[in-house]
Amino acid sequence: MLEHHPDLTAAVIYGLGWAYLLMFVMNAFWVKRSYDVDGNCHMFGQAIPMASFWALYAAVLGMVSIAHLTGSDNPQSFLIRMPDAIKDAFNAASDPRTFFALSTIGFIVVIWAREFLVTPTMGWILLNLSCLYLTLSMTDYDFRQIVTKPDNVPIVGMLFIVGFFTWLSFNRAVENDRRVAAGQPIREREKNEKVLVWPDLVYSELICMVALTAFLIAWGIVLQAPLEEPASGAKTPNPSKAPWYFLGLQEMLVYFDPWMAGVVLPSMILVGLMAIPYIDFNKLGNGYYTFKERPFAIITFMFGFLPLWVAMIVLGTFLRGPNWNFFGPYEYWDVHKLELLNNVNLSEWFWLDVMQRPLPVAPANSEWYVQFGYILLRESVGILVTLAYLFLLPPVMAATIFRSFFQKMGFIRFMVLANLMLFMASLPLKMVLRWAINLKYIVSIPEYFLNL
Template structure:
């Protein structure tokens, strides 16, 4: 279905286009082309299979299937409770909540970018940065010992990397355990509190028709996405291991 502006600018065109035969025919042709391309590709290029499994030889590194390498790479930056439990749950629950959180009627029944720029960019950020990029890193850049190798570097199984990771409070000169606990908590909670406050201030007019609960859940999911990227950058760029260290969990 075209938008109102599109219907005014283009005269003589129908307001609606039926799914059959127009959309189905186009999708069927695209499917045939993709199947033919994959068939030719699979015939002409051998699959990059490794040698037969040897129970006496453990591969280095031991990698999960490529579609799970994103989660495996997250283990470098987060504790197992987050990378193995919380992150997958947030991905599944977040995707399930999209129809309930996004009540904007624009884009329903037709493709549009100008009317849904934020939604498209948020989805692309989550899919490309927090999933595809981590998979590519795990497949092509993680070598023996799960060390990070650049594409031009040889995967030396004897490479030793000096681990000089420190926690964020320590990097700021906080040496007391209790003070470090308070410092890390203030940083994490302040990040979520400030991000939530700024979002509600910028979108204060939308509270009436979107609802407080929807907006609150939406911004928390967005802040978690952004926080994961911040944590990855801190680890790779500044050797920061944890931001908040507690007796029960570490972030």
């Protein structure tokens, strides 16, 4: 019997075979490196080279690869595929709450355990794990559909590249921090002779250009650029997504009104980025990798880039399906999936639930200022909360946790920093409020299109 959406086809199995073969070759080289570098461990009363474990792993990969390359004649009964239990676990974990919580926790773990994670062996293990995850997941039809969409392929590549460079930067930063602690010169100062640009730089630029051209041509041949049906103004595809690099912003639209998510917050992001050199008063860490000399700057920037930008893009691209509902990576995109989205405004919660009375409404046909006064009364709680957030918190921050910052930065620079931080924090705060108490708007004045 044939499935309509087969998890495995002969072509997929064959392709995965090549992927495993590539991993086998990579790990074969790693065995050589491990044999030269890693040394022995003592087990069963004798010295065993660490490389032997890698050799074992590489051998398994090789056998898996052969199994794929030869066993593709009966895809339905092919055994190597992602177990359903793991699929269910991942689907369950991709709810927006857990997704955001996990990405934040992951971020904290990376910062906290950086010295452990930056060793080459750890990096290699992480790379292998992510490759294995990807290849195993490819055996699922729905996962394959979403990941191999031509416009999504660069995002998958970006995840690997961002991960690698984050690892690399931490590797260098940890090494420099260690050298500083030991009183040695940092790595960027060692072996730092002047060399001529021709040939040292010009040649590497040339090689880079040739390699990139080849890479782009190969990519262009393998993957065709997407082209859908001709445009029609009346038929909105479901789901409709912005270009992938704006999906972080589109995700914010779930939690904020368009004027905040589409105009104010992006402007704040840009202004904030431009303001960075003028509010960073820390003279250290200029021109080399370090973490300990500027932890606040690095944690803030990385938090903005990794969980709030890259992770949001992943979420918007891979996990948002029809009707902008949430779908796990192995879940079928069902147009009729029902999800309750009954959110309440702060004013409704305050007047109806706490005060047990109807929302204040201006008498019919009253003057505009009477109506305006009633609107202010209706939204008074939200307005007070917002004003307190924007105007009360910065002085409190200056007096408590950011005291030393305030003293070093002066009033204006500190206020800029504090406001940028508050705007950045407003996104996770609003998300948490939405999930915790189904809050829709803190201030809701649809009469004047002003919703917060």
